[in-house]
Structure formats: C-alpha cells, structure tokens
Amino acid sequence: MRIIVADLSANYEGRGKTELPKAIRSIIIKEDGSILIHNEKGFKPVNYMTKIDHYIEEDIDNEKHLLFINRKEKLEIILHSIIEEHNLKLEIDDPAIIREQTEDLLQLYVSQNIEKLDKNYQFISREFETGFGPVDILAYNKNTKNKVAIEIKRNATMNAIYQVLRYIDSMKKYKDQYIEPVVASIKFNDSTLRLAERKKVKCIKIPENWDKEKIINKTTLFDL
C-alpha cells in the first residue's frame, strides 16, 4: 500500500463524470490496483477506481499526471505538488472477516424454525422461483391450506411489501394459485406497516436477538 499526500486535482470519467478541484488530499494505491483519494471526511473516498488495467505516468509542466485506465473508466490525478509519500507493507492475503447475523443466516434460521412465525406454517423451500425472481421462503399454511410466500429482511421497507406482492401477483396470473404474502423482519417502520395493512400483507416481527432467542408467535402484526 502506497500513500501519497499531495496537492492534487482529479478527473474521472466512466460510470459517471466528476471534476475534483485542487486541494491537499491523500492517495492510497493498493496492491490489487485499487486507487482511493481520501479527504478528512467520511467513509467514502472522494474519487477512486478499482480494477485498473494499467496506468500511465507523465510529467507535464513540472506536474506529475497519473492516469489510471480500464476498459470502461479513466481516472486522472494531477499532482501539483507532492508533500509526503509512504510505503506500507501489509499482509496481502489477510484472513477473511467473519460476519454474523447476516440476512442469509436469518433466512436459514427462519426456514429451520418456520413454526415460530406461525404454528400452522410448514416449510416447503428456500429461494423458490416464481418467474419474477425467487421468493426467500415458500411455506404451507395447514390452517388455510394455502401456500405462503415469505420475504425475509433485516430491515423491511416499502419495497419489501411491493416485492412480495409481485410474487403473489405472478403466481396468480400464471398458475392461478392464491398465495398468502408475508414479510418477516427485525425492523419495520410505520409507513411500511401502513402500506402492508392497506395491501393486506402480513408482517411478522422477529426479535433483535433471534440468534439467541425464539421468534414469538404473538408478535404477528396483521392478519389477512
């Protein structure tokens, strides 16, 4: 990892187009060819490029121009003056981060404990293909004798409601099957719940610490 602190300006063209005015910032050049220009603010670099094919270094008017290129993008950094430069030796192949409480793990947990959502639910399949994209979980309701499409989210927004309705819609249209729409999530906001109520989508709240606790049945918010 090479770090250059310099008074620089930059131009990017590719996915979008930006002009970065002259200021003192730091450039990070990683071993894999990722280029980041950082200022003193926030998580994101102000300009950047990943997966560069090659780069060209030129001296124009006593200023160093760095040009990073790949098939679709171009990032030019003009170094008006270099203030300092460091070469940092990090481990190239560092051990991967371990993620807990991901949506994938939540999905797996719910599919293996589906009766915690509703005692009448029986698991049918995960990632069931509807023709309009896969539903997270497809289940069977012993009580109503309908199938149930369950969309799992860590944080449910209005989009989740629309998403599950699309599945229902496509199944109705193509196979003339009625399917009960359900969104199960740790977090719901009010506008999402209001929309769900209007659209008759059942929302089931999953406790924050689902990986330790059990899903409580009476947390069900709406009935069909």
Place this chain on the structure above:
Amino acid sequence: MRIIVADLSANYEGRGKTELPKAIRSIIIKEDGSILIHNEKGFKPVNYMTKIDHYIEEDIDNEKHLLFINRKEKLEIILHSIIEEHNLKLEIDDPAIIREQTEDLLQLYVSQNIEKLDKNYQFISREFETGFGPVDILAYNKNTKNKVAIEIKRNATMNAIYQVLRYIDSMKKYKDQYIEPVVASIKFNDSTLRLAERKKVKCIKIPENWDKEKIINKTTLFDL
C-alpha cells in the same frame, strides 16, 4: 488524518456483527472521527465506523485496545503490535467534487426538452405527488389526451418498471384516471425491456451523451 500500520484484530457490533482475525493492516483515523481499517484489497475498508461519539484507549496485557463508540455502534481494535504511524496534514475543508450527468440533471434536462421524448408530450410538472411517492415527470399527451407518468433513470432496471406501474395503479385507484406509463433511460437491459413489453410500459432511450446531443424521437422502443 492519522495512519497506523499494525498487527491488529477487531470486533464490530452495531448494524451487524463481525469478527476480524489478526493481521497487518492499516488504520485511518480522520479528523471528522471516521475510522477505516484497510487491507490491500478493494474499495471498501474491512472494518470501519463513522460518526463516533468518543473513544477509549486502554492497555491490556501490553496490547493497546482502541474502543470507538457511538449511540448505536461499537468498534474495538486490538493492536497486537504497532509497526508504524504517520500524521498527515490535509485540508479540512476541501472544495466539493463536481458531479456531472447525475440523475437530477438528466431529469431537469428531460423536463425542459420533453418534446424530444415524443413530439406530442407537454410538460406538466416534476416530482408530482401520487400518494405513493412522487413521479419524476408528469406530462400530457396531446395525441391520446392522457396524462403521462415518466420515470427517469440513468440505468433502468426492472424496479423502474414496477415503480412507474405503482403510480399508474394508485392514480387509477384513487382518482380513476388512466395515465400512460413511461420509463426514459440511457441504459436498458434485455430483461427490463421484456418486462416492459409484457406490462405495456413504454421505454424511451436517451442517448449516452444527452448533455451534448439531442434525444432522438425514433429511439422509442415500444408503443402502448
């Protein structure tokens, strides 16, 4: 901006939960309190935290522990050994990046040149409120005498199609008005076009260099 290169491990808990095994990486501490742990790969830090409230430094078993805290999150970095450390002086208030060809500018351009989409279109309003969120542009079709809801995207996906259909749907339901659905975009992929055809949504292609060129009428891909 302070940079520490160290043999470190880290634990994050807040929005998610992660464990980062021991390895040599670099820590970037910004003036605004953003903390980034970077390895030699990619755009994203492996661990990070923004908007910290305060931090605690402790020495436990000859190892320095850095604990960054805000109301909802906690990031602990264990420095097994510090390799090097640098203090970089950047400009705190650097001039903002200038973005061109944003969706907002595209929207403005189309609203001022609406007849380029279709010679019969007349502009009514931008960000027209439907009750299910605002439509980008509402227009009038002199030919069919219908109103037209236009969703503008730089890159249209299937979501854009569903989005514009929601507006149509809500207007039909609440005001019993038929509105023609249109998605205008620089890029459409095939699955989006297929969906649009099925759903009778008109797709209009905007040239890549719309900020220099004119929108050509005959690029319209589907009619109602």
Place this chain on the structure above:
DNA sequence: ACTTCGGTTATGGCA
C-alpha cells in the same frame, strides 16, 4: 461477461 441482490451499504435531502 453480465445480471441480480445484499450491505454495518453511505450519503444527501427533506419532512
């Protein structure tokens, strides 16, 4: 190579 989708998405704007 392209598409789809989750993310500790981040970030800006607006209610």
Place this chain on the structure above:
DNA sequence: TGCCATAGCCGAAGT
C-alpha cells in the same frame, strides 16, 4: 431527527 431514494453505489454469487 428519522425516513427516503440515489450512487461512478461495491462486492459476491450465479448464469
């Protein structure tokens, strides 16, 4: 402050 939609979203997995 919280909620919403955009982003040069990124990155990963599947096709």
